[in-house]
Amino acid sequence: MNFQNIFLILIIASVSCCFFGCFQWAARAENKLPEKTALHKSYDYDGKVIIVGAGASGLAAAKVLEQNNIDYIILEATNRYGGRLKKDTTLADFPIDIGAEWLHSSPLVLNKLKGKNGNEIDESLIPYKLENTATWDGKNYITNPKWQDNFRYNFLPESKFKSATWYDFVNENIAEEVKHKINYNSIVTGINYSGNKVIVKTENGKTHQADRVLVTVSIGILKSNMITFIPEMNKEKKQAIASITFLPGIKVAMKFSQKFYPDAIGCTVDSGEKVYYDIAFKKNSQDNILGFLWVGEEIQNYIKLKSEQEIIDSLLEELDQMFDGKASSSYTGNYILENWGQHEFTQGTWVQAFQEKKSHLKELNKPLHKKVYFAGEIYDTYKQMGVPGAILSGYYAADKILTDK
Ligand SMILES: Cc1cc2nc3c(=O)[nH]c(=O)nc-3n(C[C@H](O)[C@H](O)[C@H](O)COP(=O)(O)OP(=O)(O)OC[C@H]3O[C@@H](n4cnc5c(N)ncnc54)[C@H](O)[C@@H]3O)c2cc1C
Numbered sequence: 001m002n003f004q005n006i007f008l009i010l011i012i013a014s015v016s017c018c019f020f021g022c023f024q025w026a027a028r029a030e031n032k033l034p035e036k037t038a039l040h041k042s043y044d045y046d047g048k049v050i051i052v053g054a055g056a057s058g059l060a061a062a063k064v065l066e067q068n069n070i071d072y073i074i075l076e077a078t079n080r081y082g083g084r085l086k087k088d089t090t091l092a093d094f095p096i097d098i099g100a101e102w103l104h105s106s107p108l109v110l111n112k113l114k115g116k117n118g119n120e121i122d123e124s125l126i127p128y129k130l131e132n133t134a135t136w137d138g139k140n141y142i143t144n145p146k147w148q149d150n151f152r153y154n155f156l157p158e159s160k161f162k163s164a165t166w167y168d169f170v171n172e173n174i175a176e177e178v179k180h181k182i183n184y185n186s187i188v189t190g191i192n193y194s195g196n197k198v199i200v201k202t203e204n205g206k207t208h209q210a211d212r213v214l215v216t217v218s219i220g221i222l223k224s225n226m227i228t229f230i231p232e233m234n235k236e237k238k239q240a241i242a243s244i245t246f247l248p249g250i251k252v253a254m255k256f257s258q259k260f261y262p263d264a265i266g267c268t269v270d271s272g273e274k275v276y277y278d279i280a281f282k283k284n285s286q287d288n289i290l291g292f293l294w295v296g297e298e299i300q301n302y303i304k305l306k307s308e309q310e311i312i313d314s315l316l317e318e319l320d321q322m323f324d325g326k327a328s329s330s331y332t333g334n335y336i337l338e339n340w341g342q343h344e345f346t347q348g349t350w351v352q353a354f355q356e357k358k359s360h361l362k363e364l365n366k367p368l369h370k371k372v373y374f375a376g377e378i379y380d381t382y383k384q385m386g387v388p389g390a391i392l393s394g395y396y397a398a399d400k401i402l403t404d405k
Pocket of ligand 1: 058077104188376388
């Protein structure tokens with residue numbers, strides 16, 4: 001979701017509408033979907049594959065390998081799968097997405113991700129058509145005009161799962177089939193592709209061998225040099241990695257005894273986005289859960305200074321300014337807070353591939369010596385953004401691994 005960029009989007013959209021007629025972002029992304037994915041093909045490959053990372057893209061690639069009886073394992077740094085997909089079932093009477101939450105592209109993409117034919121969607125979705133929103137510049141609270149909310153939805157018709165989460169979707173349709181192949185707590189620190197076989201080293205001192213390796217860690221992890229590649233990646237690839245914007249950020253959900261806020265409040269920030277929003281919007285829920293998403297460079301200093309409790313206190317203080325003290329008087333004391341920017345195995349939030357240079361994206365997608373391949377949200381060949389982009393990149397990379405001569 002690009003709340004902070006709403007103004008920019010509106011301006012671009014207005015200009016585009018004048019010249020090209022009104023179009024829908026999601027409808028455009030729909031045209032870019034592949035006719036078929038690797039899920040619809042069969043492969044005959046007798047080498048061994050290692051997948052690094054059990055996020056959406058790594059799990060998706062594994063699904064293709066599993067379906068074709070390929071010899072493979074997944075090395076995952078943490079003790080869980082999902083990566084930037086995570087859910088909480090303790091705060092509210094509905095499951096809350098702590099990572100990815102919205103479906104930015106057309107709902108039809110869900111069928112592609114599952115390998116299902118046709119246009120009938122099984123999932124129950126909430127069209128994210130907000131009815132009352134506001135803007136906060138730190139001093140003034142301004143209710144946005146209705147046309148702005150309508151315009152936003154027409155331009156970017158997003159949706160959310162009605163009673164499930166992105167984590168559930170990936171869990172049921174992808175992870176269930178492949179989770180038995182995950183080696184947890186396996187932090188990959190080195191990938192040596194100089195010889196006939198690729199040697200993958202983990203922090204606990206183990207080594208694994210394979211014919212081909214698929215790296216699905218976030219661009220933040222590649223930037224951090226947590227993994228040493230032997231031989232080193234070429235200059236162009238290193239430059240491409242360094243060039244990608246991967247902003248830090250936090251996501252918070254707070255529980256209140258009454259709903260004093262509108263559907264969403266976009267806050268003015270210098271870069272990235274900062275938004276309060278009703279997480280329970282159109283859910284079957286009795287609970288009042290207010291979400292907060294802040295992504296951008298400005299958050300770095302803020303986080304350094306503050307403990308979790310101090311962050312919550314400062315959010316309540318800001319909300320109290322907007323709503324005349326109603327936030328702290330109705331706060332129940334219950335919250336969830338995830339600091340994705342400082343998460344050791346994520347080191348950021350999300351990328352916006354469409355804003356990056358095409359030449360860099362092309363460079364990133366190139367395998368190393370036809371032995372080390374890459375997948376994940378930034379390698380989104382079909383321009384779907386976020387989770388769908390990550391999953392489709394996993395299918396795409398699996399196809400390449402199994403067919404590259
Ligand atoms: C707060 C937030 C909100 C978001 N909102 C949305 C949204 O609304 N809609 C949307 O579509 N997308 C959203 N996204 C983006 C979306 O979550 C990602 O695009 C997607 O989940 C990326 O999947 P991935 O497989 O590429 O990477 P990841 O999920 O990062 O998976 C990489 C995996 O690699 C593992 N790993 C890392 N380093 C190592 C190592 N050295 N060795 C072994 N394993 C390692 C990690 O633990 C992780 O499991 C959001 C992201 C965040 C953080």
